[in-house]
Amino acid sequence: MSEAPSLNPAQMAAVHHLDGPCLVLAGAGSGKTRVITHKIGRLLEAGYAPGQIAAITFTNKAAQEMRERAKELIGGKAAKNLVISTFHSLGVRLLRAEGARLGLKDKFSILGGDDVVGILKDAGGTTDVNMARRWQWTISLWKNQGLDSDQAATAALDDDERVAAVVMKRYEERLAAYQAVDFDDLIGMPHRLLQRDEECRTKWQNTLRYVLVDEYQDTNAIQYELLKSLVGERAMFTAVGDDDQSIYGWRGATIENLRRLPQEYPALKVIPLEQNYRSTGFILRAANCVIGNNPKLFDKKLWSAFGDGDPVALVECDNEEHEAERAVARINSIRSQYPDAAYKDFAILYRANHQARVFEKALRKANIPYKVSGGQSFFERTEIRDLCAWLRLLVNNDDDPAFLRAVTTPKRGIGHTTLGALGEFSGKWKVSLFEALFAESLGTAMKPAAVASLHEFGRMVNDLEYRARHTSGSEDAKALLMGWLKDIDYEKHLYEGDDSEKVAAGRWSNVMDFVDWIARRCGGEIENDGGMSFETERQTVLDVAQTISVIISLAERSDEQDQVTLSTLHASKGLEWPHVVLAGVNEGLLPFRSEDEETTPQHIEEERRLMYVGITRARRTLAVDVLRRRKKGREFVPGVPSRFIAEMKLDEVKEQVDPREKLKALRAAAAARASIAKPEEPETA
Numbered sequence: 001m002s003e004a005p006s007l008n009p010a011q012m013a014a015v016h017h018l019d020g021p022c023l024v025l026a027g028a029g030s031g032k033t034r035v036i037t038h039k040i041g042r043l044l045e046a047g048y049a050p051g052q053i054a055a056i057t058f059t060n061k062a063a064q065e066m067r068e069r070a071k072e073l074i075g076g077k078a079a080k081n082l083v084i085s086t087f088h089s090l091g092v093r094l095l096r097a098e099g100a101r102l103g104l105k106d107k108f109s110i111l112g113g114d115d116v117v118g119i120l121k122d123a124g125g126t127t128d129v130n131m132a133r134r135w136q137w138t139i140s141l142w143k144n145q146g147l148d149s150d151q152a153a154t155a156a157l158d159d160d161e162r163v164a165a166v167v168m169k170r171y172e173e174r175l176a177a178y179q180a181v182d183f184d185d186l187i188g189m190p191h192r193l194l195q196r197d198e199e200c201r202t203k204w205q206n207t208l209r210y211v212l213v214d215e216y217q218d219t220n221a222i223q224y225e226l227l228k229s230l231v232g233e234r235a236m237f238t239a240v241g242d243d244d245q246s247i248y249g250w251r252g253a254t255i256e257n258l259r260r261l262p263q264e265y266p267a268l269k270v271i272p273l274e275q276n277y278r279s280t281g282f283i284l285r286a287a288n289c290v291i292g293n294n295p296k297l298f299d300k301k302l303w304s305a306f307g308d309g310d311p312v313a314l315v316e317c318d319n320e321e322h323e324a325e326r327a328v329a330r331i332n333s334i335r336s337q338y339p340d341a342a343y344k345d346f347a348i349l350y351r352a353n354h355q356a357r358v359f360e361k362a363l364r365k366a367n368i369p370y371k372v373s374g375g376q377s378f379f380e381r382t383e384i385r386d387l388c389a390w391l392r393l394l395v396n397n398d399d400d401p402a403f404l405r406a407v408t409t410p411k412r413g414i415g416h417t418t419l420g421a422l423g424e425f426s427g428k429w430k431v432s433l434f435e436a437l438f439a440e441s442l443g444t445a446m447k448p449a450a451v452a453s454l455h456e457f458g459r460m461v462n463d464l465e466y467r468a469r470h471t472s473g474s475e476d477a478k479a480l481l482m483g484w485l486k487d488i489d490y491e492k493h494l495y496e497g498d499d500s501e502k503v504a505a506g507r508w509s510n511v512m513d514f515v516d517w518i519a520r521r522c523g524g525e526i527e528n529d530g531g532m533s534f535e536t537e538r539q540t541v542l543d544v545a546q547t548i549s550v551i552i553s554l555a556e557r558s559d560e561q562d563q564v565t566l567s568t569l570h571a572s573k574g575l576e577w578p579h580v581v582l583a584g585v586n587e588g589l590l591p592f593r594s595e596d597e598e599t600t601p602q603h604i605e606e607e608r609r610l611m612y613v614g615i616t617r618a619r620r621t622l623a624v625d626v627l628r629r630r631k632k633g634r635e636f637v638p639g640v641p642s643r644f645i646a647e648m649k650l651d652e653v654k655e656q657v658d659p660r661e662k663l664k665a666l667r668a669a670a671a672a673r674a675s676i677a678k679p680e681e682p683e684t685a
């Protein structure tokens, strides 16, 4: 959607306030993000260089979108040098530039969730993956409060936490030895560095001279501190946020940050925005009604100049499958009602990832293109990522994260002591882990047996690389890949892991899919998106591996097409669609209730904010699904409508329909129907 350059007076005031800190505190759809993009333009006018402006968003997708919007406003060339990134990617930038001050080598590895769990299992001396996950959680919360392992040991509240603190210490030692960092370190390490190294701090304060932060309500304590160090005494920043949309409390985000801001920056100019430009009246009123049930932290108003629009539809469904069918029917019917509606104008939002599956199936059956955002795509599955790590290593021997994953998956008797020593060695000589492995002096750093295991691994990789380079054609490729899987004993690895036999079998079948897919590509058969295949030239296994490496890095970006979005409510934050379906608005699902945790008022309040976020994603139509029965494990249980349904006060809302509006809507719908009933005109280029 292209953006008209207009701003209302309050937005204008926020954009033009350049001489001190500024906070825009306002409800959903009031144009906070728009203020940020326009303010970038204003800062450039005022003489800031693009590289001096940093805009921080919450997700990569939001960063991408902001860059696009900025491009439209100020042109591609200026937009290129802007620092538009998430907190994490800003952290990577800082660490890449300054890692040496922290003893990191240039090419440190960034470990994702699975990798971390693996190391934690090792550090805690357990094979229990759930235990490792719990540690991961606890450690992450500590890190997000800025605690190191010693401080965590003091802060630990019970025996479980004390154990977690011990594991944390070992975990940190391993990361340091591997020259690796986890996601939390991407914020924590730059923060510590800026805090204690004045020269470095001054340097960055002079580099990033103006900082803008979107979705400020979801920053956590350590992100706050990082910001504080970055902006320094000059305090040239603009933060925008909405306390009613704070939905990451469970991950350590704190609304406290909103309260602290005026206290710590007395010069802070707080600007409210009150007009909502996103949603029609019924939708906005339902949202306001729901959030009105939460305690008010800040007084905010939100109104819309749009008419009432379509009433919110309450969709009662027999069960999940029925729900998915009704969603498909709804998409089709809206598309006939609004002839300009494209698939990308629709989103189906849900509380928990597993809810996506039935929708996926129904959409597939109906031939409606869709994408799952914020969920697990094929390439993110553990088993596929395992194999991709090997393929990436073949393509680029210097890919250290790939090396670490491949060398330990499946386990080959190369433990953390060996890898730690290898990491240190590679750091010292500034070579990749793979290169370090063949260094003559490696023997001085570790035992001969360890050197021998590493060499064996290295030879295996080299050998595989050689064969991959010279093998093409689907049959040969398949033979090569199957041989390799046998060599590394991958099937056994799956069955002997922590998963149940059934899960392991599912994983192995995904692996077979993956092998077939690579083999077909090697045979010159390439599938396009419609599931059709066509022939091209034969490729070597290494060529295909190369393509896969690229696909993995692009996986996040393939969303330009006309597709329905399936997304979790959390991942939908900040985004908007003309037509939204909120799935499964039942007690237990939304508000979500886990079996083993008590429901606290705070929890319900956070779930209510999530509901508010969901409702306010919709621009023109909103459907809210309620299940009469829902699946719980393998059984069906009666579905209880969510308390949030009553809170939307839909009946009252319906009564408020202005008869003239209704007539207008009916006329428009009739006209729309008439216009699509006409024979289609051929498209003219």
Ligand SMILES: Nc1ncnc2c1ncn2[C@@H]1O[C@H](COP(=O)(O)OP(=O)(O)OP(=O)(O)O)[C@@H](O)[C@H]1O
Binding pocket: 003, 004, 006, 007, 008, 011, 026, 027, 028, 029, 030, 031, 032, 033, 034, 035, 242, 245, 276, 277, 278, 573, 574, 575, 576, 616
């Ligand atoms: N002054 C304006 N005139 C016209 N349209 C506007 C104006 N301000 C914002 N909009 C439009 O309203 C919609 C919502 O704006 P935006 O996404 O910036 O809101 P937001 O406050 O960031 O919402 P959220 O809280 O959900 O992140 C967008 O489509 C935006 O282009």
Ligand SMILES: [Mg+2]
Binding pocket: 032, 033, 034, 214, 574
């Ligand atoms: Mg926004």
